[in-house]
Amino acid sequence: MPGAVIRARGLVKHFGRGQSLVRAVDEIDLEVAEGETLAVMGPSGCGKSTLLHLLGGLERPTAGEVWVAGRRIDTLSERALAGVRRRSVGFVFQSFHLVEELSAAENVELPALLAGCSPREARRRAMLLLERVGLAGRARHLPSRLSGGQRQRVAIARALVNEPLVVLADEPTGNLDTAATLEVLRIFAELRAAGQTLVIVTHDERVAATADRLVSMRDGMFVDDTRLAAARPRGLGGLLWPED
């Protein structure tokens, strides 16, 4: 597929060995086009999160290939993988995984600082993104003083701060109530409209319904692959850095 941001071929991930062997991901082929929003659904333990970790270079596959932006990453060193995560991938986790002793703005600017951005530029981007997700007034708050929905919005802002090619979201609404879920859905809809490539692992039909494409997983394999919506204009469309 030309323009594929993510491509996987014969992807396998096993845990354990012998009788306790678990085939978390079993011979999966996948391509995600630039600007596409892909939802991955399936029952608990079917391998969705493991697939996401493999695509983002957080886990190494037992077999198969993973390509991000035309570069094969499953053979890269840990150092090079870190570079891929810095520049090309943004993660959103179900448990938010914010650094508790850092404020919302400090959390959002952290990936930019790790990528070598100047503190001034990192803070500018962080404040802009917090404004986009409706949390400009909470920039100095610690995560412990934010609601679940607010924390997840901070995590989304953090995932976007380095302008990644793809955002990988693992159950982003799994820990949220209805109001917070709707707020996160609104942000994902904006990102989708802006042409941001998204891979979302979810149990939530409402989240899946916002995707361009839905794949279903069971026992580590894809059992269904459905296109849900027509293609939209590509490019971030000024969502992130309108001032640039």
Added chain:
Amino acid sequence: MGSLLLAVRLALANVRRHPAQAAMLLLSVTVATATMALGLSLHGVSDALYAHTRAATAGPDVVVLSGESGPEVSAALASLTDRPDVVAHHGPYRIVYAELTARGAVASPVVVHGFAERPGPVNRPLVTDGRWVRPGGTVLERGFADALGVGVGDRVTIAGRSYPVVGIAVTAATSIYPWGAQIGPYGGPSDYTGLAWMTAADARALARSRDLPVTTAIDLRLRDPAAADTFRHTVPDDHPVRVFRPTFRSWQFTAQHDKVILRNAQPILVIGGWMLGFLAVTGVATLAAGRVAEQTRRAGLLKAVGAGPGLIAAALLTEYLAAALAGHALGLALARLALPVVAAPTASRIGDAEPTAGAVVAATVLAVAVAVLAALGPTLHAMRTATVTALAASARWPRHRPLLNALTAPLPTPLLLGLRLAARRPGRAVLQACTTATTVVAITVLLTVHAQRERGYGLDGSVALPNLRGLHDRRLMLAITVLLVALAIVNILTFTWTTAMEARATMAIARALGATPGQVTTALSAAQLLPGLPGAVLGVPLGFLVYLLFATGNSVPPRPSWMAGAALGTLLATAALTALPARLAARRSVARELAAEAA
């Protein structure tokens, strides 16, 4: 009883789950209590060894020495035996000053006491090997023989005459080797000198052969041995012995003089013991702090099933107390084994060396203090936390430090993460600095002790016979420094691993956001090195201060280059030591760490 059993079972289960921690506590307390017990027992043991030797050799209460010799001197000394407070005596006898050469190479000053072949009722040297003097043969004092490396059957040359060594003996009438002379020729000062015995006739012949200096002595037993110290004052000025300027040596003086050889050993051991105790508390407290969340959950569980505060405190403290008391017992056993060597650097005394009661009590207090100081904070925290909160306790989140975060933002990733990691636990950073300072102080003092110029015990200060006191001090200082460095290494590994485990969620997030394993490894090492830096800088003046405490007029001060080298070497070693645990921690799977954090 049931509660106690439960506390013990919980403690044993904890030990099984954390064997490395129990081993570390055991090791720390063992070395600290052993060193402390040794240091505090030294003087008591020296007294005990002297008392044992005195009893075994019918040691005199007072030895009266005159720098001169001849019939008038002997008569004057003998007239002391007419006093009603003198109940027995030995002598007067001749003391000849000569040079002794052993194995054709090692030469030393020696005093030869002319004794009867059948010793009298007072000052009966105990033969520990061979037999007592006979015509043509000599007996060497045991400490002297040991230093010379001479035994029964060897030959020694005294003032050019060759004598077979027929026996080895000890006496309480003189100070330990190398202070056997007590006074020098003609009553002047004496050099480091060994002691030998010959028959009275042989001693006389020896003196006449080379016209050697001779002094005279008599050994007295008093009706009241406790009055020996004041005996000299009871001899009137017009007594005949006063003409010959006598020197009075009471048994109390000799017992006290034995301790001269231990002058530096006690502070080395006692201060070393305190420093080791401090490092033990530091390391164990760090481990205990790293288990606060686990301890709090356990306390919550016990509260939930109806346990009272007493049982909870016992359950949480028993593990530490049991390990500390086991270490204490082991430490005392080691101290008992090491005491004969440490308390008696020469072989001039006989008897068993046991830790004194005071030392055992102090070591017990130290062991309990290590356990309680290390575990009290986490235990109180666990007991004070509400049951429901305790059941869900997780690691305490560090404070928000906006200024530090802003200041570190422009730094390279390893320093950015390292500084923020170090600031998460400021108390631990202080302990880390103190550990480094302690190590630098110990190494500086060791280097300084080794740099001191010492007069050997051989002829004219030759080092062919080494200075036993200096050698003893250097060996003790080396042993203490090795123990301190060993505990510091254990502590550094503990600091790094505990920091890595506490920060694993943050580090996993940093890696998910793009930090490399190398950057995380360097950050974890930097988090240990940064507090170590002021510690190393502080250790240099502290090391100099310790030198000043023990310096005498002719002491050689530590060179600035040594102190700088000690500080730099300690920092480099810290960097090297932190690398392995930091690397291990940094290479853990990010996905699994994040999953564990979410669970």
